[in-house]
Amino acid sequence: MSRLIRMDHTGHSTLAEWTAGDQAAYDAAVTAFRRELDGGYIGVVSEGEGRATQVRELPAEADLVIMRRPIAGG
Amino acid sequence: MSEAALPELAAVPWRKPETAATLRTRARLWSLTMWAHVVPFCITAVVLFLIEPWSAPVGAIALAQAWIIPGLYAVRGANTVRPRGPRNDDAEPVAQGLLGDLLDHDARKLQRTTGLAMERGGLGVWLVAERGALLVVPGGRVCHCFCVAADGDELPPSDRIAHLLLALRTDEQGFATVANHAFAGAPWRVRRRLSPDAKPALAAAVHAARSSA
Numbered sequence: 001m002s003r004l005i006r007m008d009h010t011g012h013s014t015l016a017e018w019t020a021g022d023q024a025a026y027d028a029a030v031t032a033f034r035r036e037l038d039g040g041y042i043g044v045v046s047e048g049e050g051r052a053t054q055v056r057e058l059p060a061e062a063d064l065v066i067m068r069r070p071i072a073g074g
Numbered sequence: 075m076s077e078a079a080l081p082e083l084a085a086v087p088w089r090k091p092e093t094a095a096t097l098r099t100r101a102r103l104w105s106l107t108m109w110a111h112v113v114p115f116c117i118t119a120v121v122l123f124l125i126e127p128w129s130a131p132v133g134a135i136a137l138a139q140a141w142i143i144p145g146l147y148a149v150r151g152a153n154t155v156r157p158r159g160p161r162n163d164d165a166e167p168v169a170q171g172l173l174g175d176l177l178d179h180d181a182r183k184l185q186r187t188t189g190l191a192m193e194r195g196g197l198g199v200w201l202v203a204e205r206g207a208l209l210v211v212p213g214g215r216v217c218h219c220f221c222v223a224a225d226g227d228e229l230p231p232s233d234r235i236a237h238l239l240l241a242l243r244t245d246e247q248g249f250a251t252v253a254n255h256a257f258a259g260a261p262w263r264v265r266r267r268l269s270p271d272a273k274p275a276l277a278a279a280v281h282a283a284r285s286s287a
Contacts, residue, residue, distance in 0.1 A: 009228040011169035044244060050195070068241070069229075071222055071225075
């Protein structure tokens with residue numbers, strides 16, 4: 001089961017879940033992903049071992065895609 | 075489609091990318107700044123004493139200035155990782171769970187006791203806090219302090235750390251470039267101004283940085 005989550009004021013919210021072969025669920029996840037991108041969030045796939053990749057399209061095979069907010073110098 | 079560079083870099087186009095070399099330059103400039111503050115006050119104290127021993131109290135004040143001013147810069151550096159802002163206690167356990175999933179066992183344990191997430195990178199060993207980060211360069215002799223935070227005050231503390239951690243893991247050089255550099259100096263200078271809870275994290279980062287040199 002793959003998940004799309006957004007880090008927000010609740011800790012994090014699950015926006016969508018999909019499995020390989022469930023195209024309808026994946027399409028819904030893509031819609032949610034694009035909506036968050038339009039809202040200013042940034043998609044990131046954590047790859048463990050200190051690595052993460054920013055994504056602009058929802059990777060179907062990723063276990064977990066995290067939407068984060070932009071950072072800035074304080 | 076994936077991207078290697080942080081999109082936040084577009085907000086700071088005038089900044090040159092931070093590299094090991096630029097960080098070394100920053101460290102040298104901070105050392106120079108420290109000496110520029112310390113040496114004149116020390117010379118003043120000595121000269122005054124040689125001219126007129128009764129001026130010793132004035133000399134003592136000059137020596138105090140030589141000690142206090144660099145200390146204030148170190149306070150500025152240590153403040154970058156001091157917890158501040160709303161705590162959002164209701165959401166914190168959920169955020170802590172996600173952050174824990176992003177960290178390995180040792181880093182998770184360290185974060186829960188110190189509030190700082192340790193991350194090994196190409197530039198050195200990072201300690202990521204809610205609204206800032208420390209970087210101990212390989213060798214463990216210099217600690218850089220950065221101010222950087224995710225947008226929005228309503229995020230729980232662990233979520234703030236997770237935001238910074240993911241950005242750091244995506245593009246370490248970009249992360250250091252986007253962040254505002256606040257201070258560079260010997261780790262002991264920063265350590266003295268950290269909260270007691272946070273001190274073990276800096277000790278662990280220095281140890282890791284020495285091991286990686």
